[in-house]
Amino acid sequence: MATKRVTGSQAVILSxxxxxxxxxxxxxxxxIMPIYDALYDFDKQITHILTRHEQGAVHAxxxxxxxxxxxxxxxxxxxxxxxxxxxxxxxxxxxxxxxxCITGQVASPxxxxxxxxxxxxxxxxxxxTKWNYQVTNIEEIPEAIAKAFYIAQSGRPGPVLLxxxxxxxxxELDFEYKKCTKIRSYISEHPVDPFKVKEAADLINExxxxxxxxxQGVIIANAExxxxxxxxxxxxxxxxxxxxxxALPSDHPLNVGMLGMHGNYGPNIKTNEADLIIAxxxxxxxxVTGKVSAYxxxxxxxxxxxxxxxxxxxxxxxxxxxxxxxxxxxxxxxNVKENKHEAWLQEFRDCDKIxxxxxxxxxxxxxxxxxxxxxxxxxxxxKVNNNAVLVTxxxxxxxxxxxxxxxxxxxxxxxxxxxxxxxxxxxxxxGAQLGAKDRTVCCFVGDGGFQMxxxxxxxxxxxxxxxxxxxxxxxxxxxxxxxxxxFFDRRYSFTELQNPDFIMITNGFGMPxxxxxxxxxxxxxxxxxxxxxxxxxxxxxxxxxxxVFPMVPAGASVSDIILEA
Amino acid sequence: xxxxxxITVYSENHIGLLNRITINFTRRKINIESLTVSxxxxxxxxxxxxxxxxxxxxxxxxxxxxxxxxDVLKAFYHTNEEMVYQELALYKVQTESLYESDQIEQLVRxxxxxxxxxxxxxxxxxxxxxxxxxxxxFDDLSQFGVLQFIRSGRIAITRDPIERLSEFLKERDxxxxxxx
Numbered sequence: 001m002a003t004k005r006v007t008g009s010q011a012v013i014l015s016x017x018x019x020x021x022x023x024x025x026x027x028x029x030x031x032i033m034p035i036y037d038a039l040y041d042f043d044k045q046i047t048h049i050l051t052r053h054e055q056g057a058v059h060a061x062x063x064x065x066x067x068x069x070x071x072x073x074x075x076x077x078x079x080x081x082x083x084x085x086x087x088x089x090x091x092x093x094x095x096x097x098x099x100x101c102i103t104g105q106v107a108s109p110x111x112x113x114x115x116x117x118x119x120x121x122x123x124x125x126x127x128x129t130k131w132n133y134q135v136t137n138i139e140e141i142p143e144a145i146a147k148a149f150y151i152a153q154s155g156r157p158g159p160v161l162l163x164x165x166x167x168x169x170x171x172e173l174d175f176e177y178k179k180c181t182k183i184r185s186y187i188s189e190h191p192v193d194p195f196k197v198k199e200a201a202d203l204i205n206e207x208x209x210x211x212x213x214x215x216q217g218v219i220i221a222n223a224e225x226x227x228x229x230x231x232x233x234x235x236x237x238x239x240x241x242x243x244x245x246x247a248l249p250s251d252h253p254l255n256v257g258m259l260g261m262h263g264n265y266g267p268n269i270k271t272n273e274a275d276l277i278i279a280x281x282x283x284x285x286x287x288v289t290g291k292v293s294a295y296x297x298x299x300x301x302x303x304x305x306x307x308x309x310x311x312x313x314x315x316x317x318x319x320x321x322x323x324x325x326x327x328x329x330x331x332x333x334x335n336v337k338e339n340k341h342e343a344w345l346q347e348f349r350d351c352d353k354i355x356x357x358x359x360x361x362x363x364x365x366x367x368x369x370x371x372x373x374x375x376x377x378x379x380x381x382x383k384v385n386n387n388a389v390l391v392t393x394x395x396x397x398x399x400x401x402x403x404x405x406x407x408x409x410x411x412x413x414x415x416x417x418x419x420x421x422x423x424x425x426x427x428x429x430x431g432a433q434l435g436a437k438d439r440t441v442c443c444f445v446g447d448g449g450f451q452m453x454x455x456x457x458x459x460x461x462x463x464x465x466x467x468x469x470x471x472x473x474x475x476x477x478x479x480x481x482x483x484x485x486x487f488f489d490r491r492y493s494f495t496e497l498q499n500p501d502f503i504m505i506t507n508g509f510g511m512p513x514x515x516x517x518x519x520x521x522x523x524x525x526x527x528x529x530x531x532x533x534x535x536x537x538x539x540x541x542x543x544x545x546x547x548v549f550p551m552v553p554a555g556a557s558v559s560d561i562i563l564e565a
Numbered sequence: 566x567x568x569x570x571x572i573t574v575y576s577e578n579h580i581g582l583l584n585r586i587t588i589n590f591t592r593r594k595i596n597i598e599s600l601t602v603s604x605x606x607x608x609x610x611x612x613x614x615x616x617x618x619x620x621x622x623x624x625x626x627x628x629x630x631x632x633x634x635x636d637v638l639k640a641f642y643h644t645n646e647e648m649v650y651q652e653l654a655l656y657k658v659q660t661e662s663l664y665e666s667d668q669i670e671q672l673v674r675x676x677x678x679x680x681x682x683x684x685x686x687x688x689x690x691x692x693x694x695x696x697x698x699x700x701x702x703f704d705d706l707s708q709f710g711v712l713q714f715i716r717s718g719r720i721a722i723t724r725d726p727i728e729r730l731s732e733f734l735k736e737r738d739x740x741x742x743x744x745x
Contacts, residue, residue, distance in 0.1 A: 122581060123581075123584065126581070126584055126585055126588060127588050127592065130635065131635045131636075132581075134580075134581075151635055181744075182741050182744060183635065184577075184638070184737065184741065185576065185577050185635060185636050185637055185638045186635045186636075187737075187740060187741075191740075191743070307633070308629060308632070308633075309626075309629040309630050309632070309633050313626060313629075
C-alpha cells in the first residue's frame with residue numbers, strides 16, 4: 001500500500017474510513033479541534049451529527065450500533081467532554097454494544113499537570129471499557145484505531161476508548177493502514193468443542209420439558225435463523241431476555257414470551273418446572289433469575305456462550321458450550337432428534353390464557369377512564385404493522401413496550417438493559433434512525449427520562465430524523481412510584497413531577513407535537529403521528545398510578561411471580 | 566471457606582495494565598494482601614503475583630474476569646501448597662545493639678538471615694522466607710528496636726514439572742493460526 005504524508009488528525013479520519021465508518025456522533029472542543037478540522041474535508045464520506053450533549057452522542061452511537069451491528073463512533077473533547085461520555089460507555093459495556101469513542105486530550109507535555117480541561121480519561125473509563133488506550137505518539141494512531149475496531153466488534157462486543165493527545169493530532173506521519181485481525185492476548189471467539197455439543201445434544205434428546213432462553217448473543221452473532229432452525233426441529237419453547245427481544249418474530253408459535261421481573265407468566269413459572277434449560281447468548285442477569293437459589297430448580301442447564309467468564313458465573317451449568325451461537329447452534333441442530341413437545345407447549349398456552357385474562361386484556365384494551373401505557377403501545381405497534389424499530393427509555397414504559405410491542409425482524413429493539421439508563425431513549429432513537437434510515441423508529445419515553453435528555457430534540461430537528469416519539473406521561477417517576485406503592489407503604493418520596501408543557505417545549509425545538517388524554521382521540525393521534533413526514537412527538541397522558549404486572553418481586557423466586565397487587 | 570490463594574497473571578507489558586488488573590479486585594471488594602510485578606522469563610511478558618485471602622469460588626471468578634482483560638494472556642490460581650514461594654524482608658537496627666550482646670548474631674545465624682550493610686549508626690539485616698518467618702524475625706528483633714522494616718510482595722513458582730506459560734503460548738499460537 002502506498003503511503004501518504006498526513007497529520008495525525010487526518011490519519012484518524014482516514015483510519016475511520018478504512019473501517020467503513022459513515023456516521024460519527026460528537027461534540028467539538030479545544031483538545032479535539034484538530035480532528036474536527038480534518039473532518040471538515042470529509043463531509044461527503046462521513047455524516048457527523050452534532051449532538052447537544054456528549055451523553056446524547058454516546059447513546060446515539062449505541063442506538064446506531066444496535067440496529068446496524070457495527071461499532072458506533074463518537075467524538076468528544078478532553079475533560080468534561082470525555083467524562084460526559086462515561087454513562088453511555090458504562091451502558092455499552094454492560095449491554096455488550098460495540099463503540100469506538102475518540103476523545104481529545106491535552107498535549108502530552110501537559111499530561112499530569114492539571115492543564116485546562118485535563119482529566120484522566122483512561123483511568124476514569126478503565127472499569128467500563130473493554131479496552132482503552134492513550135495515544136501520545138503519532139505513529140501509533142492507525143494501529144490503535146485498527147485495534148480499537150477489532151476489539152469493539154469481535155467476540156463479545158463492547159466499548160473502547162482512544163484518548164489522543166493534541167500534539168499527536170497535529171504532527172505528521174506516513175499513513176498506512178492495516179486492519180487488525182488478531183491479538184495474541186485476546187481470543188475473541190473460542191472454537192466450539194464437538195464433545196460438549198454431543199453432551200448437550202444427549203441432554204436435549206432425553207428432556208421431557210426443555211425450555212430455551214435466548215439473549216442478545218443470538219442477535220450479535222446474527223444467529224436468528226440458526227435459532228429458529230434449532231427450535232423448529234426440536235419443538236422446544238423459546239423465551240427471551242429483554243435484550244434478546246426481536247431475535248425471534250413475536251408471532252412464532254414457539255415464542256413463549258419474555259423472561260424476568262416483568263416478563264410473561266408462562267416462561268417465568270415454567271422455568272422451575274422445566275427439566276432442561278438451554279441458555280443461548282444470555283447471562284442470567286438477576287432481573288431474569290430472581291432468587292438464584294430458587295431458580296431452575298428441577299432443570300439441568302446447558303449454556304451456549306461466547307464469553308468464557310459468563311459460564312458458571314451466576315448459575316452452575318451442566319454443559320457449557322463455548323463459542324459463537326452462529327457456530328454452536330447448527331452443530332447442536334445436527335445432533336438432536338426431531339421432536340414435538342405439544343403437551344409442554346400447551347402448558348405455556350394455558351399460562352398465557354391466565355395472563356391474558358388477568359393482565360394483558362386490562363392493559364391493552366382497558367375499560368377504565370384513564371389511558372394506559374399498554375393501549376398506547378398496542379396501538380402504535382398495530383399502526384406500524386408490527387415492523388418498526390422500538391426504542392425505549394427506562395422504567396414502566398420500557399417494560400410495557402417490551403411486553404406489548406410486536407416484531408417481525410431482528411435488530412429492532414433498542415433499550416438500556418443492564419445499566420437501566422434513564423435518558424437513553426431520545427438520543428438512542430436518533431442513532432437508530434441514522435443506522436436504519438428506511439425504517440420507522442418509534443421511541444417510547446416517560447416524562448422522567450424525557451427530561452433527562454430532551455435537548456436532543458434539537459439534534460433530531462436539525463438533522464431531519466423522522467423519529468416518532470411517544471411520551472407516556474403519568475406525571476410520576478412511575479417505576480419507582482410502583483415500588484413505593486408495593487414495598488414502601490405508598491410513601492411517594494420524591495417521585496411526583498411538576499412537568500412543563502411538553503407540547504410547547506417540543507414546538508420550541510421546531511418539532512410538531514400533539515397531546516391526547518382521551519381514549520377516543522388516541523387512534524387518530526397515533527395515525528396523525530405516523531402520517532407526518534418527519535419527526536413528531538405524541539404525548540399520551542396516562543393513568544397516574546398504573547402498575548406493571550406480572551412482577552417477580554425483588555429477591556423472590558420466579559415461581560412467586562404475581563399477576564396483580 | 567476463605568484461604569490464601571496465589572493468583573498469577575501473565576500479560577503483555579503495557580502501561581495501565583496494573584490498574585486494569587487491580588480494579589477487578591477493587592470492584593469485588595477483595596483485598597490484595599501482596600502484589601509483585603516483574604518481567605517473566607519470556608521477553609515482553611509481565612508476570613503479576615497476587616496473594617488474596619478469599620473463597621475458591623470467588624477466586625475462580627475473578628481469575629476468569631482477569632483473563633477477559635484484552636492484554637492478559639493467561640491467569641492461574643493456586644493454593645500455597647501448590648507453589649514454592651518466598652518473600653524478602655529487610656530490617657534496620659541500631660549497630661549499637663549488636664555490640665551490647667550476641668543475641669542479634671544468634672538470631673541471624675539461627676534464622677538463616679544475613680547482614681547486608683553495617684555502618685557506625687545502623688545495620689541492615691536481610692531475611693527471606695514465608696511471612697510467618699519474616700514476621701517472627703521482626704518480633705524477635707523488636708526488643709532491640711527496629712528502626713525500619715520492609716517486606717516484599719510474594720514471588721512464587723509452581724511445583725509443576727512443565728513451564729505452563731510456554732505450553733500455553735504454544736497452544737495460543739496454534740489457535741491463532743487456525744483462526745486465519
